[in-house]
Amino acid sequence: MKAAFVTFYKIEIYCEDAEKIEWENIKVYQESEPIEISIINKKKDHCEIILSEPVDIKRKTxxxxxxxxxxxxxxxxFKTEEFNEKYYYNGFLGCRILDDxxxxxxxxxxxxxxxxLLYKNGDPTFQEDPIIFNMKEKNGVFSGEVDLKYKGYFYTYKVQIYDKIEEVVDPYAKAVGINGLRAAIIDLEETNPYNWQEDKYVKLENYVDAVIYEISIRDISSNENSNIKKGVSF
Structure with a gap:
């Protein structure tokens, strides 16, 4: 027997010998709380259960x-237009530093x-108690604000989904610490080298004309001709 939500109100259940099952005895629960069934539509190879109220996706059914x-x-x-219309969001995501x-x-x-969770260190192997701020949700988007004094810190999110709580890195992070396990609170414009705004890139008529190399920073900095002051220290 297989079942799945196809809308916030409808569950489709497929099974062998669907016509022989006593669908009137079926019950639906969110966690341990029963949900009222409005309509039961019996089909040849499956059954449709229509709920009297929309399902809460933050709770298991x-x-x-x-x-x-x-x-x-x-x-x-999650693949339906109904879900997309309810939770679609095209605004800013991640971390950004504003004026205040x-x-x-x-x-x-x-x-x-x-x-x-805010940390002074970007390396999780160092023991450190984080500074914790609760984030507020609106239509599936969680948001939070902190003082500018935390610029230069690192951060993670402690996320609860159903019965699991995990600490994770921001999927929208633009910079990270050691091994990518903590995101960095950083203004990338402040990290630009001197005269970066004057740098000119090679303009190509077609992107396929680009020649791209990938090389280890350690290897290239170990050569005496690299003129790198602290080579092989990456």
């Missing part, structure tokens, strides 16, 4: 029939809560 109970995934729902504050935004409609 289960179906119970006779002595069997199984989870109903949301993966098909530092702003964070991350998109995660299924998250129950997200906390912002």
């Amino acid at each position: 289960y179906i119970s029939i006779k002595d069997k109970c199984f989870e109903v995934p949301y993966s098909n729902l 504050k530092i702003e964070f935004r991350v998109w995660s409609p299924i998250a129950t809560s997200i906390d912002l």
Whole structure:
């Protein structure tokens, strides 16, 4: 037996011998709370369950029939236009430094809560208690603001999704610390080398004309002709 949400109200259940199943005995739960079923549409090879209220995707949904109970995934729902219309967002995501504050935004409609964790060090192997800020959600987007004094710090998110809590790096981070495990609060324009704005790039008529090399910084800096002061120290 397989089931999936296809809208916020509708579950489709496929199984062998669907016509022989007593669908009237089916029950739907969000966590342990029952959800009222509005309509049961019996089909030849499947059954449609129409709920009386939209499902809350931040909570797991289960179906119970006779002595069997199984989870109903949301993966098909996430692909629908209905989901897109409800949670679509095309604004800023990540971390940015403004004139009077530092702003964070991350998109995660299924998250129950997200906390912002600030660290002085970009290396997680150093023992350090983070400074924790609770982020507020609006329509699937979690946001938070901190003082400019935290510029130069590193950050992660503590995310709760269903019964799991994990510390993760910002998927929209523009710079990271050691091994990419903590995102950096940084103004990239302040990291530009002297006269960077005067740098000229090679203009190509076609991108396929570009010749691109990939090389280890350690290897290229170890050559005595590199003129790098601290070679082989990367």
